[in-house]
Amino acid sequence: MSITFGDEAVAAEAAAAVRKLAEEGVPEALSRGDASLWGGEAESEARIRLGWLDLPTTSRELLPEISKLVERARAENLEHVVLAGMGGSSLAPEVICATSDVALTVLDTTDPGQVRRALADRLDRTILVVSSKSGSTVETDSHRRIYEQAFRDAGIDPADRIVVVTDPGSPLEQAAIESGYTVILADPNVGGRYSALTAFGLVPSALAGADIGRLLDQAAEVRPQLAGGEGNPGLELGAALGAAALAGRDKLVLEDSLSAINGLPDWIEQLIAESTGKQGKGILPVVGADPNEADDELVAGIDTEGGVQVDGPLGAQFLIWEYATAVAGRMLGINPFDQPNxxxxxxxxxxxxxxxxxxxxxxxxxxxxxxxxxxxxxxxxxxxxxxxxxxxxxxxxxxxxxxxxxxxxxxxxxxxxxxxxxxxxxxxxxxxxxxxxxxxxxxxxxxxxxxxxxxxxxxxxxxxxxxxxxxxxxxxxxxxxxxxxxxxxxxxxxxxxxxxxxxxxxxxxxxxxxxxxxxxxxxxxxxxxxxxxxxxxxxxx
Known part of the structure; x- marks a missing residue:
């Protein structure tokens, strides 16, 4: 995993910010999960939202359970994997599966035509993953209800086809248990947009055929670097994002034209926009558009040249961008873990x-x-x-x-x-x-x-x-x-x-x-x- 700079001004600003952050002890404190880094008002929220730092290790506990689920789906020829989820529950699996070149149908819509198209595709061989952290997301609840009815109308027991991923104690967990659905619980100490390496990212991706163990390996390889003030790609990237935004370059143009990773900017967009866009501040990710070379832009390339270039495998990219977003949030003076609006x-x-x-x-x-x-x-x-x-x-x-x-x-x-x-x-x-x-x-x-x-x-x-x-x-x-x-x-x-x-x-x-x-x-x-x-x-x- 490496961060390189194609813009001298960005490099200089980032280097100065890295030095200041290191002097303040930020990398070491963040690596150990210090919830006080974003100020007193954010501390209670941060205390229950830093579990993503340890996911390369803790998520391995899920692998045996997920493997059994995958084996059952294969044995029953359930080859059409449909994911009903919004935001953090769908964006990471979409990237993982596109990069792995395995098929996943994502329902993050309320458009009836898009949902009808999914329903018409191999319902007899469909397994539905219903993912909702809160358990009350209206779009996901609607998808679940529609598929339950469709399965029953086709003479299929929904309990044989529906897998629920949610947080412990959510209303969806209780409803799923009562309905006899398979339930896999995610880490409650991880916010939705930081959940790529939790059950939300791993369960649907594994069912679709992605190698989720490799993802965790990639993240685990970079994890030890996140405690240091030098050679810390998360710190370097976060310093670049935060320093650029403070200098007025608060439009982050994301490019991935040369990357083997497919669609990561869509995931980064949610992570950064929802984490930093508050209190009249924030970094606006721009996806799918060419740079204008304007003075309020910073171009970030995923394995692609830019003002800052971020190279590395997908599992490590997830962790580094999450770390960088937390660092940038501190620099901007906002809580990167809430979503007040x-x-x-x-x-x-x-x-x-x-x-x-x-x-x-x-x-x-x-x-x-x-x-x-x-x-x-x-x-x-x-x-x-x-x-x-x-x-x-x-x-x-x-x-x-x-x-x-x-x-x-x-x-x-x-x-x-x-x-x-x-x-x-x-x-x-x-x-x-x-x-x-x-x-x-x-x-x-x-x-x-x-x-x-x-x-x-x-x-x-x-x-x-x-x-x-x-x-x-x-x-x-x-x-x-x-x-x-x-x-x-x-x-x-x-x-x-x-x-x-x-x-x-x-x-x-x-x-x-x-x-x-x-x-x-x-x-x-x-x-x-x-x-x-x-x-x-x-x-x-």
Missing amino acids: VAESKENTARILGDGGDGALPTGAPALVDGPVEVYGDLPADVKDLSGVFTALLEQIPDRGYLAILAFLDREAAFDVPVPPEASFEEITDIWAAHDPATLQGLLAFRTDHPVTFGWGPRYLHSTGQYHKGGPQNGVFLEITGAVEEDLQVPGRPYTLGRLQLAQALGDLDALRGRGRPVVRLHLTDRKAGVRHLLDAAREV
Whole structure:
């Protein structure tokens, strides 16, 4: 594991910060789990959130139990592994499995189309992992209920197919025990976004076929270095992140184009955004966009050149980034283990669902309609079409600000688009991109010098959502929702997935508007045509 610097200014700032941190005894104190490092107000939380430091050792106790579970699944030919989990419960397994080139279907969505697609795929050979630290995550609870019903309708006992990963004492643990499900308990002294090497990361990854023992070995190899002031990659990385942010370079552009690790920036995004974005401070991770060479950016490369380059295997990367985030949090003067603003959008969602009863949700009237796209929000008087909306949003980004695109849609729908059998890989990629809402990020980023981020809702609510509301209030927000053609009832609940999805979008919209931020919601009355119209309009900006 190594940290190298491609930017002399970053190297100098990091070196000075490392010296100061070492003089203060931070690396040794953090390595032994000193909860006082982040101040008195954070100490009680930190005391029960530092178990991730010892996971390379303590998680080995889970390996025999997980091995038995894997053997049973193989013996029963349960080859389709579905993970129902949000945030820290899904992002790490997704990276582990993509890097290991093993298949894992991740449900971190309330989009009925995306859930229906998973249900239609080999239900007779499906094993479902329900992962929730709190045991009360509404998305995961909905997935569990839907799959329970689907299994019963297919004549399958859910107890034979559902595995629950949760914290000891959670309501999900009790419900799972009563239902006869296999339950594997995670370390309660590890927060969700630091849980990559706990049962949350290991159970679904092992079922999918990843070598989780090797992951722990990789983390264990770097663990002894974390107590020292020299040759400590976690300290060096954390010092670089913290020093850069304090110097105004608080936009962290994550690049991994040359890395054999697949998708790590998505996991880092949640870790850093949710850990540091509070009290008006924070580091904004930027994933999937090229650097602008702006003075508020720091480029971090995963096995790729950047202002700071982080090289090493996946298990070690998990531990080093967690350590670095804790160090950066101390430098910024915040508690890296809480998430004080996450509950707000959840509460708004519950209120909107309750207030709406069985009637229409409070969407309001569109400010304008452009083809298959309804536009909601306060717009300048001269805006008459969708390209004008994009232009107005870009112009509202303040100095050192950013634009966040938040899409409450099916993130896999573009891959359903038919492609010619003779098409090359490049042609297939172009076809998918032409139907993918995420393409909007690159189109708008090309037209501004400010960072443009992209998040799938409600997934982002468990990651960058904390930064949007608790971090520096310089964001501009573009939310995208879509009409639901075929909804899916959540058994035992008075709502469908589509209704929940829209309520989540409206709930976060209320939270952002309550902070006086510029927010526009685009509603696609026809999803396929709407996405194409969005992309065409962005090209006209």
